[in-house]
Amino acid sequence: MPHLTLEYTRNLADFDPAQALAALNEAMFDSGLFGESDIKSRACALDCHQVGVRDTPRGFAHVAVAMLSGRTDEERKALADSLLAALAPLIAGHTVGEVQLSVETTELHRPSYAKAVLHG
Template sequence: MPHLTIEYSNNLATVITPALLRVANHALLETGQFEEADIKSRALPFDCFAIGTSDTPRGFVAARLAILSGRSADTKREIAQALLAALEAAIKPGTLALQVSVEIVDIDRDSYAKAKLAPNV
């Protein structure tokens, strides 16, 4: 835990990179809420999207962070703001009008299961 999923408009394909995911992971680590090896992130582009009704070049980055339930609203707000700030600083939209959002989603602690498998050496 946590699981970060970044959905984005495909006109940002050169902007959303593994390096950006590492920036996001570092921001999450710096909150002090998560262990380094537990932070998992991935990015999913969308080829078919519409933003508003104008022909103005626009893009979006929507980050959804799934975390185990039990943190206060203030803590979740701090995590969201830290992640948003890191994404804003790292993303260079070029000529696009860009919307960046972060959503924190609670995962029910009682129904979550996880296993750590050691590599075969």
């Protein structure tokens, strides 16, 4: 916890998802809400997507953060804003037209969340 998922349309030319995940993880850590080794992230490229109804070059990147309950609305809003600020410059040079960026936070159900850490 937390789990961050970055979904992005593959038409973002030369976009580097590994660089984006590093920047997003850094923003998560800088928020002071999470321990460094607790932050988990992954990126998913979308080959098939649709934005709107017109045949116009468009794409998007969406960040979803699932975290345990206990954060205030203000903390969650500040986190979303900082993630958006970290992502925007990494996409700014890679657009194929209009690109929409968004961030959402959701709460995991604390009583049913299970976690194990294995050491090898």
